[in-house]
Amino acid sequence: xxxxxxxxxxxxxxxxxxxxxxxxxxxxxxxxxxxxxxxxxxxxxxxxxxxxxxxxxxxxxxxxxxxxxxxxxxxxxxxxxxxxxxxxxxxxxxxxxxxxxxxxxxxxxxxxxxxxxxxxxxxxxxxxxxxxxxxxxxxxxx
Numbered sequence: 189x190x191x192x193x194x195x196x197x198x199x200x201x202x203x204x205x206x207x208x209x210x211x212x213x214x215x216x217x218x219x220x221x222x223x224x225x226x227x228x229x230x231x232x233x234x235x236x237x238x239x240x241x242x243x244x245x246x247x248x249x250x251x252x253x254x255x256x257x258x259x260x261x262x263x264x265x266x267x268x269x270x271x272x273x274x275x276x277x278x279x280x281x282x283x284x285x286x287x288x289x290x291x292x293x294x295x296x297x298x299x300x301x302x303x304x305x306x307x308x309x310x311x312x313x314x315x316x317x318x319x320x321x322x323x324x325x326x327x328x329x330x
Contacts, residue, residue, distance in 0.1 A: 199258035208303040217315035221278045226255040229272040249293035264300035282316045
């Protein structure tokens, strides 16, 4: 599930925002598995081209910033004219972390506030658990 949208629209996950406000790791994991997450997009020539990641000077490692709302992302980049975000779900996040686990050193949530949390990509993958896989009893994980 992905949908690119303007960061200033009412794009949000109330479940993730509430979990971050409580600094509740289990509730954050639950929200990520069962709701959406807001993902910054790198805008090239006016078009959202790919997931926007951030890096430190002199390091080849990157940081993924995720948000509970498009508004929180827009607050982080106040001078950007048209910040774009993507709405991602647990399947998307799990796939992204799996592909880029060797490049990402950290994932931050709502880095501009009001309630910041961070997780190592491997820990986040474990928290997401098996997604879209069939269990031994034939059920499919959400």
